[in-house]
Amino acid sequence: MPNVFILAGITMTNKENASLSRIATLLLCATVLAACTSEVDEATQLLSDSFRIKEGLEVGDVTSYPGGVVCGQYSAYLSYYEPPLENAPFIVIDGALDRSPDTLDWRLLCTDDPAAALFEESGIGPFSESSLELIKVTRDMSLLTSTLETYYEDNTSYPLESAGLQALVEKPENDRLARNYRAGGYIDQLPVDPWGQPYHYQHTRWGRVKGSFELTTFGKSGEPGGHGLEADISSSYLPYLQRIARLLGVD
Numbered sequence: 001m002p003n004v005f006i007l008a009g010i011t012m013t014n015k016e017n018a019s020l021s022r023i024a025t026l027l028l029c030a031t032v033l034a035a036c037t038s039e040v041d042e043a044t045q046l047l048s049d050s051f052r053i054k055e056g057l058e059v060g061d062v063t064s065y066p067g068g069v070v071c072g073q074y075s076a077y078l079s080y081y082e083p084p085l086e087n088a089p090f091i092v093i094d095g096a097l098d099r100s101p102d103t104l105d106w107r108l109l110c111t112d113d114p115a116a117a118l119f120e121e122s123g124i125g126p127f128s129e130s131s132l133e134l135i136k137v138t139r140d141m142s143l144l145t146s147t148l149e150t151y152y153e154d155n156t157s158y159p160l161e162s163a164g165l166q167a168l169v170e171k172p173e174n175d176r177l178a179r180n181y182r183a184g185g186y187i188d189q190l191p192v193d194p195w196g197q198p199y200h201y202q203h204t205r206w207g208r209v210k211g212s213f214e215l216t217t218f219g220k221s222g223e224p225g226g227h228g229l230e231a232d233i234s235s236s237y238l239p240y241l242q243r244i245a246r247l248l249g250v251d
Contacts, residue, residue: 043070043092053077068094071110123227127244133194138241140191154180193217
């Protein structure tokens, strides 16, 4: 006698249940394929819309990757007076087009395994659901980065290196640019890295230009260099860490 299954009040044989499972699998595959096709079509249209000169535009090798990333190449005329740009890379991330991505973006975004690519490029990781240290570093740097941007919005400058990240907790005494410092500071307590060390802060200021900052942890060893838990982790890698965290569901 064949096995019988009861689903939502419907009685099915083993054979019928197997057929239903195959249909469900096919429907899932079709849904995923449709989503990927839609992303590719939307990215291609976004690229096309970005050019004033449409004649001679060619787009190829357009591929969808996990996390809302589409990568490809294009050839196009940027001017009627210059030769066309040939086989130039482009990346679309969450609907935002980058027609001139740098090499690091191409390596770490245009891949089916961003965690492996990050480890190969930097020695950081591999990042997985059980990487508690990397999860904490990603969250800490995300918090500090957003807090530094809020500080900048108020004061039109980042904290001086001499004041360091402590300037986010209490107003620095010797920074005359912190005129609009918020009462009570910007954060109650500074996070430390997973090994109990403070995050290193570097800030480059260029006159009246915004400048930039970098956050760093030297890993478990506390010394520059290394791989895995010993690896240095800079905030320059934060966008890639955040993307991997979102894909893993640990952001």
